[in-house]
Amino acid sequence: MNISFFDDPLVKGLYPLTLTRPAADLRIGISKISDKWKKALSASSIGYKTQPYLQTKFPKTNADLYINGRLLPNTDLVLAFQNLKNGEQLESADGIVLGFKGEDAQSKRIFENDFDSIARPYDLFLKAGDYIRTDMEGMKSANALHPSVTVLGDYPIYLGDGAQVMACTLNATEGPIYIGENSTIMEGSLIRGPFAMCENSVVKMGAKIYKDTVLGPSSVVGGELSNVVFQGFSNKGHDGFLGNAVLGEWCNIGADSNCSNLKNNYDGIKLWNYASSRFEKSEQQFCGLIMGDHSKCGINTMFNTGTVVGVACNLFGSGFPRNFIPDFSWGGSGGFVNHKLDAACKTASLVMPRRHKEFNEVERAILEEVHSITSAWRNWER
Numbered sequence: 001m002n003i004s005f006f007d008d009p010l011v012k013g014l015y016p017l018t019l020t021r022p023a024a025d026l027r028i029g030i031s032k033i034s035d036k037w038k039k040a041l042s043a044s045s046i047g048y049k050t051q052p053y054l055q056t057k058f059p060k061t062n063a064d065l066y067i068n069g070r071l072l073p074n075t076d077l078v079l080a081f082q083n084l085k086n087g088e089q090l091e092s093a094d095g096i097v098l099g100f101k102g103e104d105a106q107s108k109r110i111f112e113n114d115f116d117s118i119a120r121p122y123d124l125f126l127k128a129g130d131y132i133r134t135d136m137e138g139m140k141s142a143n144a145l146h147p148s149v150t151v152l153g154d155y156p157i158y159l160g161d162g163a164q165v166m167a168c169t170l171n172a173t174e175g176p177i178y179i180g181e182n183s184t185i186m187e188g189s190l191i192r193g194p195f196a197m198c199e200n201s202v203v204k205m206g207a208k209i210y211k212d213t214v215l216g217p218s219s220v221v222g223g224e225l226s227n228v229v230f231q232g233f234s235n236k237g238h239d240g241f242l243g244n245a246v247l248g249e250w251c252n253i254g255a256d257s258n259c260s261n262l263k264n265n266y267d268g269i270k271l272w273n274y275a276s277s278r279f280e281k282s283e284q285q286f287c288g289l290i291m292g293d294h295s296k297c298g299i300n301t302m303f304n305t306g307t308v309v310g311v312a313c314n315l316f317g318s319g320f321p322r323n324f325i326p327d328f329s330w331g332g333s334g335g336f337v338n339h340k341l342d343a344a345c346k347t348a349s350l351v352m353p354r355r356h357k358e359f360n361e362v363e364r365a366i367l368e369e370v371h372s373i374t375s376a377w378r379n380w381e382r
Contacts, residue, residue: 001041004063005034006049008097010070013119015274016292016310016327017231017248019370022050022058024069027216027231028124029131030178030196033072036135040073041065041081053369057362067099068117072131076113084109121290121308122271122282124229124246129175129212132194136176145170148187155193168203174211204237216249218355226261227286231293233355244286248293248311250351259303261288269306272324277377279324282306292327294348294367301332310377311370312344326377327370336380341371 005024014023024034025048031039034046047061048054048069065081081099084090089105090098093112118124136158143159145151146166153173159165160181167187170177175194179185183197188206197203197215204222213225216232223236226243230236234247238255245259262285263269269287270279284306291309298316309315310327319333330339345367349359 001043001065002045002047002061002063003034003037003041003043004047004049004061004066005037005069006066007051007069010096010119010275012275013273014070014121016290016308017121017124017246019311019327019374020054020248020293020366022048022054022069023118024048024067025058026118026124027214027229028072028118028127029133029214030135030180030198033069033118036073036131037067037071040078053366057366065099065101068097070117070119071098072116072118072127074115077111077115080109080111080113120271120273120282121246122244122284122287125212125227125244126284128214128227128229129194132178132196132212132214133175135196136178139178153193157193160199180217198232202237210243228288233352233357243288244284245288245290247289247291248295250294250348251291252296252351254297254299254301254316256299257297257301257303259288259307260305261286263305270323271306272308294344294351296347310374312339312348312367314339314344314347324377327374328378336378338378338380341368344371 007022011018011023038046045061048058050058084101086102087106089100089108090111091108139158141158148167150169152171155172155176157172157177159179162182163179165185168185168189171192177193178196180199183201185203186205189203191209192211194211195213198217200218201215202220207222208224210226212227214229216230218233219230220235220237223239224241228242228245230247231249233249234251236253240257242259243261269282269284271282273280287306289303289307292311295309295313302320304320307323309325313325313329315332317332321333328339329336345364352359
Protein backbone atom coordinates (compact mmCIF):
# COMPACT_ATOMS: atom_id res chain seq x y z
CA MET A 1 0.00 0.00 0.00
CA ASN A 2 1.17 3.52 -0.86
CA ILE A 3 -0.11 6.42 1.27
CA SER A 4 -0.33 10.10 0.46
CA PHE A 5 -1.01 12.68 3.18
CA PHE A 6 -3.04 15.75 2.26
CA ASP A 7 -3.36 19.07 4.06
CA ASP A 8 -6.90 20.33 4.61
CA PRO A 9 -7.79 24.03 5.21
CA LEU A 10 -7.43 23.59 8.99
CA VAL A 11 -3.68 23.16 8.54
CA LYS A 12 -3.39 26.96 8.83
CA GLY A 13 -4.30 26.61 12.49
CA LEU A 14 -0.93 24.87 12.92
CA TYR A 15 1.08 27.82 11.55
CA PRO A 16 3.93 28.73 11.95
CA LEU A 17 4.95 25.04 12.18
CA THR A 18 3.17 24.05 8.97
CA LEU A 19 4.46 27.02 6.99
CA THR A 20 7.57 24.94 6.33
CA ARG A 21 6.21 21.36 6.30
CA PRO A 22 3.01 19.36 5.76
CA ALA A 23 1.06 18.50 8.91
CA ALA A 24 1.97 14.82 8.60
CA ASP A 25 5.66 15.72 8.89
CA LEU A 26 5.17 17.02 12.44
CA ARG A 27 6.73 15.03 15.27
CA ILE A 28 4.46 14.04 18.15
CA GLY A 29 5.92 11.52 20.53
CA ILE A 30 9.02 9.77 19.21
CA SER A 31 8.01 9.62 15.55
CA LYS A 32 6.31 11.85 13.00
CA ILE A 33 2.63 11.47 12.12
CA SER A 34 3.54 10.05 8.70
CA ASP A 35 5.77 7.40 10.28
CA LYS A 36 3.00 6.34 12.66
CA TRP A 37 0.63 5.74 9.75
CA LYS A 38 3.26 3.97 7.70
CA LYS A 39 3.80 1.54 10.57
CA ALA A 40 0.09 1.14 11.39
CA LEU A 41 -0.85 0.31 7.79
CA SER A 42 2.41 -1.48 6.84
CA ALA A 43 2.72 0.92 3.92
CA SER A 44 5.52 0.45 1.42
CA SER A 45 5.86 4.16 0.64
CA ILE A 46 4.48 7.55 1.64
CA GLY A 47 4.07 10.88 -0.14
CA TYR A 48 2.44 14.25 0.35
CA LYS A 49 -0.27 16.28 -1.35
CA THR A 50 0.58 19.67 0.08
CA GLN A 51 1.14 23.34 -0.80
CA PRO A 52 2.89 23.78 -4.18
CA TYR A 53 5.95 25.49 -2.64
CA LEU A 54 6.47 22.52 -0.29
CA GLN A 55 5.92 19.83 -2.91
CA THR A 56 9.54 19.55 -4.10
CA LYS A 57 10.87 18.84 -0.61
CA PHE A 58 7.88 16.65 0.24
CA PRO A 59 7.16 14.81 -3.04
CA LYS A 60 4.00 13.11 -4.20
CA THR A 61 3.61 9.38 -4.64
CA ASN A 62 1.28 7.18 -6.67
CA ALA A 63 -1.02 6.53 -3.75
CA ASP A 64 -3.65 3.90 -3.09
CA LEU A 65 -4.91 5.75 -0.01
CA TYR A 66 -5.05 9.44 0.91
CA ILE A 67 -5.09 10.39 4.61
CA ASN A 68 -5.65 13.76 6.26
CA GLY A 69 -2.20 14.69 7.59
CA ARG A 70 -3.59 16.03 10.88
CA LEU A 71 -4.98 12.61 11.87
CA LEU A 72 -3.33 10.22 14.29
CA PRO A 73 -3.89 6.49 13.93
CA ASN A 74 -5.95 4.36 16.28
CA THR A 75 -7.32 0.83 15.92
CA ASP A 76 -10.78 1.84 14.66
CA LEU A 77 -9.45 4.37 12.17
CA VAL A 78 -6.85 1.96 10.79
CA LEU A 79 -9.57 -0.67 10.29
CA ALA A 80 -11.84 1.87 8.59
CA PHE A 81 -9.12 2.81 6.11
CA GLN A 82 -8.29 -0.84 5.46
CA ASN A 83 -11.96 -1.53 4.63
CA LEU A 84 -12.40 1.57 2.46
CA LYS A 85 -13.30 0.70 -1.12
CA ASN A 86 -11.92 2.38 -4.21
CA GLY A 87 -13.85 5.58 -4.87
CA GLU A 88 -15.00 5.95 -1.24
CA GLN A 89 -14.32 8.93 1.03
CA LEU A 90 -14.21 8.65 4.81
CA GLU A 91 -15.67 11.60 6.73
CA SER A 92 -16.24 12.39 10.38
CA ALA A 93 -19.74 13.01 11.69
CA ASP A 94 -19.09 16.76 11.54
CA GLY A 95 -17.95 16.71 7.92
CA ILE A 96 -14.15 16.62 8.21
CA VAL A 97 -12.60 14.64 5.34
CA LEU A 98 -10.48 11.96 7.01
CA GLY A 99 -9.30 10.28 3.85
CA PHE A 100 -10.27 8.66 0.57
CA LYS A 101 -9.26 5.77 -1.67
CA GLY A 102 -8.55 6.52 -5.28
CA GLU A 103 -8.24 9.93 -6.91
CA ASP A 104 -11.95 10.40 -7.57
CA ALA A 105 -14.21 9.68 -4.58
CA GLN A 106 -17.79 8.98 -5.73
CA SER A 107 -19.35 8.07 -2.40
CA LYS A 108 -18.71 8.71 1.25
CA ARG A 109 -18.72 6.72 4.43
CA ILE A 110 -19.23 8.31 7.87
CA PHE A 111 -16.77 7.40 10.61
CA GLU A 112 -18.72 7.61 13.87
CA ASN A 113 -16.05 6.46 16.34
CA ASP A 114 -13.60 8.63 18.26
CA PHE A 115 -10.39 9.74 16.60
CA ASP A 116 -7.43 11.91 17.51
CA SER A 117 -6.07 14.82 15.50
CA ILE A 118 -4.05 18.00 15.86
CA ALA A 119 -5.51 21.43 15.18
CA ARG A 120 -3.34 23.93 17.08
CA PRO A 121 0.42 23.92 17.84
CA TYR A 122 -0.12 23.30 21.56
CA ASP A 123 -1.74 19.94 20.71
CA LEU A 124 1.80 18.66 20.11
CA PHE A 125 2.89 19.14 23.71
CA LEU A 126 -0.52 18.24 25.18
CA LYS A 127 -0.40 14.83 23.48
CA ALA A 128 3.35 14.23 23.73
CA GLY A 129 3.28 11.91 26.75
CA ASP A 130 0.52 9.69 25.37
CA TYR A 131 2.35 9.20 22.08
CA ILE A 132 5.70 8.52 23.73
CA ARG A 133 3.92 5.65 25.49
CA THR A 134 2.25 4.46 22.28
CA ASP A 135 5.45 4.67 20.22
CA MET A 136 7.35 2.64 22.81
CA GLU A 137 4.89 -0.25 22.91
CA GLY A 138 6.73 -3.45 22.11
CA MET A 139 10.18 -1.83 22.09
CA LYS A 140 12.98 -3.81 23.71
CA SER A 141 16.51 -2.62 24.19
CA ALA A 142 19.47 -4.97 23.98
CA ASN A 143 21.74 -2.39 25.60
CA ALA A 144 22.38 -1.99 29.32
CA LEU A 145 22.66 1.29 31.19
CA HIS A 146 25.97 2.23 32.78
CA PRO A 147 26.10 1.27 36.50
CA SER A 148 26.58 4.95 37.43
CA VAL A 149 23.00 5.72 36.27
CA THR A 150 20.29 5.89 38.95
CA VAL A 151 17.01 4.36 37.75
CA LEU A 152 13.69 4.88 39.50
CA GLY A 153 10.34 3.31 38.59
CA ASP A 154 9.21 0.31 36.56
CA TYR A 155 8.36 1.74 33.14
CA PRO A 156 10.72 0.60 30.38
CA ILE A 157 13.84 2.53 29.39
CA TYR A 158 15.04 2.07 25.82
CA LEU A 159 18.73 2.68 25.16
CA GLY A 160 19.72 2.95 21.51
CA ASP A 161 22.96 1.73 20.01
CA GLY A 162 25.87 4.05 20.63
CA ALA A 163 24.07 6.13 23.27
CA GLN A 164 26.27 7.51 26.06
CA VAL A 165 24.48 7.83 29.41
CA MET A 166 26.41 8.22 32.66
CA ALA A 167 25.96 9.49 36.24
CA CYS A 168 22.43 10.81 35.78
CA THR A 169 18.98 10.01 37.22
CA LEU A 170 16.27 8.48 35.02
CA ASN A 171 12.88 8.46 36.76
CA ALA A 172 10.51 6.07 35.00
CA THR A 173 7.91 6.13 37.77
CA GLU A 174 5.22 7.84 35.65
CA GLY A 175 6.21 6.82 32.14
CA PRO A 176 8.79 5.28 29.81
CA ILE A 177 12.05 6.83 28.63
CA TYR A 178 13.43 6.56 25.10
CA ILE A 179 17.09 7.35 24.37
CA GLY A 180 17.86 7.21 20.66
CA GLU A 181 20.96 6.04 18.82
CA ASN A 182 24.18 7.95 19.40
CA SER A 183 22.53 10.28 21.90
CA THR A 184 24.25 11.61 25.02
CA ILE A 185 22.97 12.36 28.51
CA MET A 186 25.70 14.07 30.50
CA GLU A 187 26.37 13.63 34.19
CA GLY A 188 24.13 15.24 36.78
CA SER A 189 21.04 15.35 34.58
CA LEU A 190 17.63 14.64 36.13
CA ILE A 191 15.02 13.26 33.74
CA ARG A 192 11.44 12.16 34.37
CA GLY A 193 9.41 10.05 31.96
CA PRO A 194 7.55 9.97 29.72
CA PHE A 195 10.55 11.35 27.87
CA ALA A 196 12.01 10.79 24.40
CA MET A 197 15.24 11.94 22.80
CA CYS A 198 15.84 10.95 19.20
CA GLU A 199 19.12 10.06 17.53
CA ASN A 200 22.21 12.25 17.95
CA SER A 201 20.62 14.48 20.61
CA VAL A 202 22.44 15.79 23.68
CA VAL A 203 21.28 16.57 27.22
CA LYS A 204 23.96 18.74 28.82
CA MET A 205 25.31 18.56 32.37
CA GLY A 206 22.89 19.16 35.20
CA ALA A 207 19.79 19.54 33.04
CA LYS A 208 16.38 19.18 34.70
CA ILE A 209 13.79 17.71 32.36
CA TYR A 210 10.22 17.05 33.44
CA LYS A 211 7.78 14.60 31.89
CA ASP A 212 6.17 14.71 28.44
CA THR A 213 9.22 16.22 26.76
CA VAL A 214 10.40 15.22 23.26
CA LEU A 215 13.76 16.03 21.69
CA GLY A 216 13.78 15.50 17.94
CA PRO A 217 16.96 14.38 16.17
CA SER A 218 20.20 16.30 16.75
CA SER A 219 18.74 18.59 19.41
CA VAL A 220 20.88 19.99 22.23
CA VAL A 221 19.29 20.97 25.54
CA GLY A 222 20.28 22.19 28.98
CA GLY A 223 18.74 24.08 31.90
CA GLU A 224 15.12 23.35 32.82
CA LEU A 225 12.51 21.91 30.46
CA SER A 226 8.92 20.88 31.14
CA ASN A 227 6.60 19.39 28.52
CA VAL A 228 8.49 20.74 25.52
CA VAL A 229 8.51 19.31 21.98
CA PHE A 230 11.54 19.99 19.77
CA GLN A 231 10.87 19.01 16.16
CA GLY A 232 14.62 18.51 15.71
CA PHE A 233 17.97 20.16 14.95
CA SER A 234 17.35 22.90 17.54
CA ASN A 235 19.25 24.12 20.59
CA LYS A 236 18.45 25.27 24.09
CA GLY A 237 21.84 24.41 25.45
CA HIS A 238 22.09 26.64 28.54
CA ASP A 239 20.36 27.57 31.78
CA GLY A 240 16.89 29.06 31.67
CA PHE A 241 13.32 27.70 31.77
CA LEU A 242 11.19 26.57 28.85
CA GLY A 243 7.82 24.94 29.51
CA ASN A 244 4.72 23.83 27.59
CA ALA A 245 6.34 24.78 24.32
CA VAL A 246 6.95 23.65 20.73
CA LEU A 247 10.08 24.54 18.78
CA GLY A 248 10.46 23.90 15.07
CA GLU A 249 13.72 22.95 13.39
CA TRP A 250 16.91 25.04 13.33
CA CYS A 251 15.91 27.18 16.33
CA ASN A 252 18.31 28.46 18.98
CA ILE A 253 17.46 29.73 22.47
CA GLY A 254 20.21 31.92 23.96
CA ALA A 255 21.73 31.41 27.41
CA ASP A 256 19.59 32.35 30.43
CA SER A 257 16.49 32.91 28.31
CA ASN A 258 13.18 32.21 30.05
CA CYS A 259 9.58 31.71 29.06
CA SER A 260 6.48 32.15 31.18
CA ASN A 261 4.02 29.28 30.80
CA LEU A 262 1.41 30.43 33.36
CA LYS A 263 -0.26 33.81 33.77
CA ASN A 264 -0.06 35.50 37.17
CA ASN A 265 -3.85 35.44 37.44
CA TYR A 266 -4.02 31.76 36.36
CA ASP A 267 -6.45 32.70 33.57
CA GLY A 268 -6.75 30.95 30.21
CA ILE A 269 -4.11 31.92 27.66
CA LYS A 270 -4.78 33.69 24.38
CA LEU A 271 -2.63 32.71 21.41
CA TRP A 272 -2.25 34.16 17.96
CA ASN A 273 -4.11 32.19 15.31
CA TYR A 274 -2.77 32.72 11.79
CA ALA A 275 -6.01 31.37 10.29
CA SER A 276 -8.17 34.11 11.83
CA SER A 277 -5.39 36.76 12.12
CA ARG A 278 -6.25 37.45 15.74
CA PHE A 279 -5.59 36.30 19.29
CA GLU A 280 -7.94 33.55 20.44
CA LYS A 281 -8.53 32.07 23.87
CA SER A 282 -7.00 28.62 23.94
CA GLU A 283 -8.64 27.23 27.11
CA GLN A 284 -5.09 26.28 28.13
CA GLN A 285 -3.86 27.39 31.54
CA PHE A 286 -0.29 26.40 30.64
CA CYS A 287 1.28 27.45 27.37
CA GLY A 288 4.72 28.94 26.87
CA LEU A 289 6.43 29.43 23.51
CA ILE A 290 5.55 28.36 19.96
CA MET A 291 8.51 29.00 17.63
CA GLY A 292 8.72 28.42 13.88
CA ASP A 293 11.71 27.03 11.98
CA HIS A 294 14.98 28.97 11.73
CA SER A 295 14.15 31.41 14.56
CA LYS A 296 16.71 32.48 17.16
CA CYS A 297 16.83 34.53 20.35
CA GLY A 298 19.83 36.09 22.09
CA ILE A 299 20.95 35.70 25.68
CA ASN A 300 18.57 36.67 28.49
CA THR A 301 15.54 36.89 26.21
CA MET A 302 12.22 36.87 28.08
CA PHE A 303 9.05 35.46 26.51
CA ASN A 304 5.62 36.17 27.92
CA THR A 305 2.97 33.49 28.37
CA GLY A 306 1.65 32.15 25.08
CA THR A 307 4.13 33.82 22.74
CA VAL A 308 4.04 32.78 19.07
CA VAL A 309 7.22 33.39 17.07
CA GLY A 310 7.09 32.94 13.31
CA VAL A 311 9.64 31.50 10.90
CA ALA A 312 13.15 33.01 10.58
CA CYS A 313 12.94 35.58 13.38
CA ASN A 314 15.99 37.04 15.14
CA LEU A 315 15.18 38.33 18.63
CA PHE A 316 17.34 40.12 21.17
CA GLY A 317 17.38 42.81 23.86
CA SER A 318 15.82 43.38 27.28
CA GLY A 319 12.12 43.37 28.16
CA PHE A 320 9.26 41.25 26.89
CA PRO A 321 8.68 41.32 23.13
CA ARG A 322 5.10 41.21 21.85
CA ASN A 323 3.07 37.98 22.11
CA PHE A 324 2.96 37.51 18.35
CA ILE A 325 6.20 38.04 16.48
CA PRO A 326 5.57 37.80 12.72
CA ASP A 327 7.76 35.71 10.46
CA PHE A 328 11.04 37.34 9.38
CA SER A 329 11.11 39.80 12.29
CA TRP A 330 14.35 41.35 13.57
CA GLY A 331 14.36 43.08 16.96
CA GLY A 332 12.75 42.83 20.39
CA SER A 333 10.69 44.77 22.91
CA GLY A 334 11.91 48.06 21.43
CA GLY A 335 10.36 47.26 18.07
CA PHE A 336 10.98 45.29 14.90
CA VAL A 337 12.23 45.65 11.37
CA ASN A 338 12.24 43.15 8.54
CA HIS A 339 14.73 40.30 8.87
CA LYS A 340 15.97 40.42 5.30
CA LEU A 341 15.47 37.26 3.31
CA ASP A 342 19.08 37.09 2.14
CA ALA A 343 20.34 37.49 5.72
CA ALA A 344 18.04 34.74 6.98
CA CYS A 345 19.16 32.42 4.18
CA LYS A 346 22.82 33.15 4.89
CA THR A 347 22.34 32.21 8.54
CA ALA A 348 20.58 28.99 7.54
CA SER A 349 23.43 28.14 5.17
CA LEU A 350 25.85 28.40 8.09
CA VAL A 351 23.71 26.60 10.65
CA MET A 352 22.47 23.55 8.74
CA PRO A 353 25.89 22.08 7.79
CA ARG A 354 26.70 21.94 11.52
CA ARG A 355 24.15 19.10 11.64
CA HIS A 356 25.31 17.66 8.30
CA LYS A 357 22.34 19.05 6.36
CA GLU A 358 22.51 21.19 3.23
CA PHE A 359 20.80 24.52 2.77
CA ASN A 360 20.02 24.23 -0.92
CA GLU A 361 17.80 25.92 -3.49
CA VAL A 362 14.81 23.88 -2.35
CA GLU A 363 15.19 25.16 1.22
CA ARG A 364 15.69 28.72 -0.03
CA ALA A 365 12.58 28.55 -2.22
CA ILE A 366 10.50 27.55 0.81
CA LEU A 367 11.79 30.50 2.83
CA GLU A 368 11.19 32.85 -0.11
CA GLU A 369 7.55 31.77 -0.29
CA VAL A 370 7.05 31.96 3.49
CA HIS A 371 8.55 35.47 3.43
CA SER A 372 6.03 36.43 0.75
CA ILE A 373 2.86 34.91 2.18
CA THR A 374 3.49 36.24 5.70
CA SER A 375 4.21 39.84 4.66
CA ALA A 376 0.73 41.01 5.71
CA TRP A 377 1.59 40.47 9.38
CA ARG A 378 4.76 42.57 9.20
CA ASN A 379 2.75 45.78 9.43
CA TRP A 380 5.86 47.95 9.87
CA GLU A 381 6.61 47.28 6.18
CA ARG A 382 3.51 49.17 5.09
